[in-house]
Amino acid sequence: MEKTDILSLTLAELETYIEKMGEKKFRAKQIFQWLHCKMAETFEEMNNISLALRTKLDEDFCIKRLESVRKLESGIDNTIKYLYRLPDGNFVETVLMEYDYGISLCLSTQVGCKMGCKFCASTIAGFERNLYPSEILQQVYCTQKDTGKKISGIVLMGIGEPLDNFENVMRFLELVSSADGYGLSLRHVTLSTCGIVPKIRELAHKKLGLTLSVSLHCPDNQGRSEIMPINKTYNVNEVIEATKEYIDKTGRRVTYEYAVIDGVNSDRKSAQSLVKLIRGINCHVNLIPVNSVSERNYRSSRGSALNFQKMLTEMGINATVRRTLGSDINAACGQLRREAGSEK
Ligand code: SAH
Numbered sequence: 001m002e003k004t005d006i007l008s009l010t011l012a013e014l015e016t017y018i019e020k021m022g023e024k025k026f027r028a029k030q031i032f033q034w035l036h037c038k039m040a041e042t043f044e045e046m047n048n049i050s051l052a053l054r055t056k057l058d059e060d061f062c063i064k065r066l067e068s069v070r071k072l073e074s075g076i077d078n079t080i081k082y083l084y085r086l087p088d089g090n091f092v093e094t095v096l097m098e099y100d101y102g103i104s105l106c107l108s109t110q111v112g113c114k115m116g117c118k119f120c121a122s123t124i125a126g127f128e129r130n131l132y133p134s135e136i137l138q139q140v141y142c143t144q145k146d147t148g149k150k151i152s153g154i155v156l157m158g159i160g161e162p163l164d165n166f167e168n169v170m171r172f173l174e175l176v177s178s179a180d181g182y183g184l185s186l187r188h189v190t191l192s193t194c195g196i197v198p199k200i201r202e203l204a205h206k207k208l209g210l211t212l213s214v215s216l217h218c219p220d221n222q223g224r225s226e227i228m229p230i231n232k233t234y235n236v237n238e239v240i241e242a243t244k245e246y247i248d249k250t251g252r253r254v255t256y257e258y259a260v261i262d263g264v265n266s267d268r269k270s271a272q273s274l275v276k277l278i279r280g281i282n283c284h285v286n287l288i289p290v291n292s293v294s295e296r297n298y299r300s301s302r303g304s305a306l307n308f309q310k311m312l313t314e315m316g317i318n319a320t321v322r323r324t325l326g327s328d329i330n331a332a333c334g335q336l337r338r339e340a341g342s343e344k
Contacts, residue, residue, distance in 0.1 A: 006061035007035055007134035008171065011180055017060075023053060029180060031057070036181030039141040041065055064134040066092075066142050072329040079326025082143060083337065086111070086135055090128055091337045093158055094139040095326070102152030107139045109169055110160025111337075115194050116229045117215075119259060121293045122159040122337075130165040133172040140176060140184075153188040157213070159337060162191050163199035173208060186210045192257065197234040200242040204249040212246050213255040213286070214239060218265045219273035227264065240277060247282050254283045258319075259290040260305045261298045271311040278317065285312060285319035 006014070015028040030048060034040040041063055043054045069091070070083035078098040083091055092108035111128035113120070144151050154176070156162040162169045169191070176184050192213040193200060203212065216239070218224035224231040234242075243254045256278060260266045278285070287305045290298050305321045312319045 003062040004060060005064055005132055005134050006031075006057075007064055007137055008132050008168075008175075010171070010174060011178060021053075021056060027053065032178075032180055035063065036137075036175065036178065039145060064132065064138060066135065066138045068142060068146065071146075072326075074326035074329050076328050077326060079329065080143075080147070081326065081329050082139075082146075084139060084142065086131075092131065092135070092139070093337055094143055095158065096143055096147065096151075097326070103147075103149050104153035104155060105140060105143055105151050106155045106158045107136055108158035108160050109136060109156055109162040109165050109172075113160050114164060115161050117194060117217075118227045119217075119261065119290055119293060119296060119298045121291075124293070124295055130168055131160070133168050133175055136169070136172040137175055137182075140182065151184070153190075154184065155190045155192065155213075157190070157192040161194055161196070163193045163196040163203070166199050166202070170206070173210070190255070194228060194230045195234050195239040195242075196230070197238045197242045200239075201245055204242075204246040207250050209250070209252070211252060211255065212243065212250075213257055214243055215259075216256040216274075217259050217261075219270060219277045223265060223270075227261070236277065240281070243283070244281060254281070256283055256285050257288060258285055258308075259288045260300045260308050261290045262300045262304055264298065266300065266304050266308055268311055271308060271315065275312065275315040275317050285317060286322055287319050288322045289324070 011028060011032045014032055015025050018028040019025055027049065031046065034046045040046060043057045046054055064087055066084040066086060068082055069085050072081040080096040082094045084094060085091055090111045092111060094108065095106040097104045097106065108131065110130050112126055113123040114127040116123050140151055140154070156169065173186060173189065176182050177186050186209045190211040190213050192215060194215045200212070218227060219236065221231060221235050224236055247254055287309055289302050289305045290300045292299055302321065309319045309321055
């Protein structure tokens with residue numbers, strides 16, 4: 001029988017297991033703290049738990065681990081890009097970014113991606129599988145252990161579409177924010193989506209307090225469908241309506257991500273359509289100079305993004321141009337994993 005993935009269990013679930021084993025309930029909390037505060041990798045380390053219980057735990061449960069196989073450190077700032085090997089031989093990427101206010105981690109939620117955005121390296125080789133909550137958590141724990149620095153913020157903007165792995169991502173959020181565990185406030189979490197409308201609405205109902213970031217990238221349906229196939233299922237207007245609901249339900253401001261691509265969405269007409277679409281919405285626009293991906297011909301520069309920003313500002317919409325971190329290790333998201341292939 002396959003062992004249960006203990007890191008993916010909530011404290012309440014662990015308590016149920018422990019009581020079924022005939023042990024006292026408080027033992028569950030001790031084990032949970034070993035896993036999520038001390039980040040134990042083996043049951044053997046848990047030295048306030050009896051040897052008999054540790055042996056039993058080892059028979060029934062596994063602690064999923066990641067192995068760091070590549071680590072690229074920027075010589076310009078303190079950005080670090082990790083390539084982690086999952087227990088089944090697949091790979092994911094995690095990026096650590098250092099800001100004045102703390103350390104933020106960009107996490108992957110899937111191996112590959114189904115969404116097919118034309119400018120994105122993560123999706124070119126297709127979709128392999130969802131990450132388990134434990135595998136998303138271990139990106140945090142392994143990186144913290146490697147650097148010795150507490151992670152103060154998380155962005156779900158690595159490989160994968162978080163709302164396409166909804167249950168596991170929700171469970172990850174519950175675990176990482178647990179007061180008995182890692183205790184990261186969800187106020188310091190940003191979830192980025194390409195626009196899976198029913199899931200945006202479901203997330204709104206949960207009122208988790210996290211920041212929603214929506215990858216808009218193009219204000220009109222024809223253009224957006226060309227670069228983001230998901231637009232054929234949930235179009236621009238439906239995405240905008242869903243984000244309005246998110247704002248209404250949560251009281252939080254939404255971010256629209258806009259990767260500026262020369263000759264595709266960087267002209268004045270695009271800026272005008274964008275302004276028309278989002279005027280009056282409690283939102284922020286984040287402009288990203290598109291990272292070129294070797295297989296695609298998309299190009300832009302900080303100059304194009306700044307120019308687009310200027311047009312938006314003139315029309316009364318505030319936007320920022322995303323600061324480029326780690327530009328010397330700037331393999332676009334998903335590139336490292338593709339270079340590594342799979343060892344499955
Ligand atoms: N699937 C989610 C999160 C992962 S991508 C989403 O679509 O939002 C995180 C952000 O990076 C998204 O806004 C995505 O559109 C953007 N992105 C992907 N590839 C890019 C590239 N080559 N250049 C600039 N931004 C890119």
